[in-house]
Amino acid sequence: MPTTTKMKNNSSKQPGNRMFRMPATVKKKLVAGVILLAFLVTGTGASLFWVQEPASAAASQAVKSDAKPADLNDSAEVAAFVDKVMKSNMDLFEIPGAVISIVKDDKVLFSKGYGHSNIEKDAPIEPETSMFRIASTTKLFTWTAVMQLVEQGKLDLDTDINTYLKSMKIPDTYLKPITLRDLMTHTAGFEEGGMGYQITTDEKKLPGSISETLTEHMLARVRPPGEVVSYSNYGATLAGLIVEEVSGMPYNDYIQKNIFDALDMNYATVQEPIPASLDPYKVLGYASENKKFVNKPTTFEAGFRPAGSGTVSALDMSHFMIAHLNDGSYGNKQILKPETAKLMHSTAFQFDKRLPDMALGFFELNVNGQHVISHGGADTLFITELYLVPEEQIGIFVSYSGGNGDDAKAGMLQAFFDHYFPAPEVKLPASPSEVDVQKYAGSYKFTRRNFSHIDKFFSLLTEINVSVSDNQLSIGQGEEQMLYVPIEENLFQQVGGPNQMAFRTNESGEPTEMMLDFLPGLPLERTQLIDQSKFWLSLLGISFVLFISVLIGYAFRVRSVNKMEKPKKRAVWLLVVTAGWALITCVLTITEVMNMDTLERLSHISNSVKIFLIMPIIFVGLTIALLLCTFQVWKNKYWTVFKRVYYTLIVLGAVALSLFFYHWNLLGWQFG
Template identity: 60%
Template sequence: MSSLIRKLFGKMILLVLLLGMILGATGLGTMPLSAAVSNQGLNSGTLEQGVVANLEDADQLTAFMDGMMDVQMRSLQIPGAVISIVKDGKILLSKGYGHSNIEENKPVDPQTSLFRIASTTKLFTWTAVMQLVEAGKLDLDTDVNTYLKTVQIPKTYEEPITLRHLMTHTAGFEEGGVGYQITTDPGKLPVSITETMAKHMPARVKPPGEMLSYSNYGASLAGLIVEEVSGVAYNDYIQKNIFDPLGMNYATVEEPVPASLEPYAALGYARANGEFVTKRPTYEGGFRPAGSASVSANDMAHFMIAHLQDGRYEDKQMLKPETAKLMHSPAFQFDERLPAMDLGFYELNMNGLRVISHGGADELFNTALYLVPDKKVGIFVSYSGGEGGTAAEGLAQAFFDRYYPVHATEQPNEASIELGESLEKYAGSYQFTRRNHTKIDKFFSFLTQINIEVSDNRLFIGSGADQQVYTPIGVNLFQEVGGSHQMGFRTDAEGKVTYLFLDILNPMPLEPAPLMNQSKFWLLLLGISVVLFITVLHGFVYRRREIRVMPKAQKWAVRLSAVTSVWALLTLGATLLVLNMNLIDRLSHIPLSLRLYLFMPIILVGLTAAIFIMGVLAWKNQYWTLLKRVHYTFVTVAAVILSLFFYHWNLLGWHFG
């Protein structure tokens, strides 16, 4: 994955604790992943060319993973990690690296160390849903309002939302989270799932079933359905029906972890002044079905084995074979040529193998789980800090390259593909379908877009070293040049692009951004406005004598333009600070500073109205010279543009979810 897309993806995930995809990031002065993967530390047990490694050779597998982890933890600043690999119902490798508690010099133990797995928790929720489906208590295609007793979803669209929609992230909810997604205060726990779902219900912005839009709310709603239909609290249901039967003794979805497991909880770390330091943990509260679990590597191995063996672990049947197969089958496809979304799992193409996967990330932990049903192979890996998302992606690719190498194939012959039309229709700015529309959260996706350019019958994403190039291999389908990733588009009856799908971002498609949503459009207008405001202040300083002798009305008009310009610049500066507000603060509560800041755009609107009136008077009464009146008009337009910016991005008023 290019660093450009990793950055964009990282912003989306961390912004709303998406925690459901492999998170990647660059920077922080660390070694690039490409350098890490090529490091000599990964060459343990190097194979002769053309020889495929034997996955069941435990010594060779351990040496390979030891080399990978050694390089990753040093180069990507990771204090602790754990991995388990299973095949054919057996644990091939389960091992910890680094420390679960640096201060106490406690090493990571794969059997007992609990790593927070964030959105990978959803797999427990989806499994619980499927248990109730096979018990006849739930139906995948029935209106969820039928099962909900304390919350009802508004009938925004004619089509009702079903469990199938929730499990495929096609319910059509907008994203949200500012002020309520998480909490950092364990004293506020436990939080009712019911109350959270009722209080923070997002708007329905797309008809159900139309398109993927990853949703923590949807997963939490499914957890509430499990709770209300089974008559058992969510935490207890998962414990009794998944953890206990599978012998997962070091696993919990409770927050904080129960006292009996607290000594085993791995601490998450960040880097400060060249050292690892602990940071405050975050809790999902009422959103716990979407991301609250803490689990050991051995216990996740049990869970993987059950899913890979048609729902069976040892003599326990977690799911019936037909239910497990249904859960692992495509349930929504953007394009039949691209990886699908299954019932809770998203598909990846790894060296030609169909992999069903889920990941998770919060501020301190990064987790990824990969299952290869056809090979009965599963991988679970979790990191307690550093660039864990980059590490997980690199480890998975290195594993498949070593044990399931792809045979060299020729790149598509572009000249042989007749698309019948120009590629220009694919160019433009694209925004994620997973975003907010109605609340202040919308603003925090302002810079999260992907731009596609066309040149020489190819599509380009990014620039410089980060650039990715795609060549057409079929109608609305493109292949990465020099790589294995693919990109697909959907078009309407007129051939206009409606959606973009990158296989590395499943289930996070994008759609063309209208002009009013394009960051480059607003940045251009804001830049011009800033220049105009600065010219006002420059003129006000250097024309003081001239202004003093002006008639009173003209003098007040000039002073008003100066005050408006100063306030506009201050408000823009404060807006930049809001955009870069600490993520945890933003998602755990509404900071007083944010509440106070929101007075600033409102005051600006008032000043804009006043300067508009003064502008009209300036033309009516022939103030100043013609050139100065034109300049005053431009400044007024700049203030109007800025006011429209705040209105469009939901920064006028206190639009909290």
């Protein structure tokens, strides 16, 4: 979750990352050191996490807040405080439109809109009626629907989902079947995917059949279910299909009848495009261009509707929050039984029992000592988050229509908790002296990544490198460095902060997986050398130096080459052509793939991408020809031994680049 070169890749604002878009400051801390920017992007701004103290801070120093909590029962004070934070964030993070709704004890405590729903028409945001796209927050409707059918006895959380699927079946890749519990905790074991098909801006492609979409773009099962979290839009969409096929109602209709109508949510829909009667109330999404807000096309989920098609007003979302906080009831309406609501909010899966992780469909957070369950969402324009604090009967819904919404929502949450629930004192216990800190050092990649298609390439540079500094684990560099000290077996505490890091180990005691408590649902696994960015970047760097030396050498010795015998001359020309083609291929092909913006990457495969992917194939052909030529070079003893060795090194560089294209699925057209 490292940068020196920034590329045009806004993939942190992609539907594929909805819940798990790391707040910008944290991303910067975690990815410092990677050569190029990929898949997740770095940013600046506020974060919901503790400000890191200098690396030299004593491990025993406490982290605490001396502030006295403000009174949440003082509605005037709440209004003034939240209003001030929201307005400040609107200006600071250049946000065109936002809305917030806060509930407590079965009532709306505060609700207000900011900015414009339509800048061109000077239409203000109205919390009652302005409808924001909430992307992956939609999953909470899907999970609620699943639990309604569970309590009716039509579904069981621990039964093979193929029992319920009628129009498609999930392959039996592993002996253990996938269950609804696995889907709701994102532990089904699917790989990530989405390039070219996850979203669309073309209404002609709507509505899309959920079943046909899931069948056409079926993702591989890469881990046994129930072992580790890997956030999955595909899994959530499967749950929506099950709701559809078991209830006998189309997904849209089921959600409308059993959730929206039941909770008097009159400005809410999962239909795409939204119904004509609600169209006047939709909030437009904006991007900043040349210091102006420019309206951009609406994105649609099509066949992935259960994972992110919701468009809802803030006041309607307050009804939904109240129902979940009030044991499933809103007014005289009951959408879940009390025991079902409690089950949904209870911990259902943990990477480590000492850290927050997953409830049924909700992600757990520990904010200033408070147990929070949440779910967020993001598409190319909108940023949304929903937080529930069941023990305090508090719910917060916030949504933004552009700008740096990630930083704004994180800043809003932390400001709220600092004001009303100041952080308790956190003291570091003495570090166990017997802990072998060095064994945890290494490279770790997120479990949520692709293995089978071209999407895999985007995980090349997305990793966290853990190093050891003064018997402490270190992430990041310089001012962005975060230090952790061991406090228990496989558990580390942040120096100067409240965050923790846990590891899983194998039977030999070697770390296999890692989790940071402020990234619920985003565990990482120890990376083998073949998947490490430093391995490939080193090989590519050496190869590029060799290729460039060939071109420079040829430029200086072109006359002497032309005087060579034809076989030797052909061998040199083939070497020059291969070296030149290698550099051109890398510059054009990789740049073309990396430079796709989020909308382009997830909505279609452009012809230019297809054309550029021909180049690696041609390069592999040249490499094979070069290998055959190398045998002739040695057999016929062209030139001196030194020159033959040099020639062979160039060939090995070409082989390394060919393997790079093959390993990262850039060889051919491997689309999902």
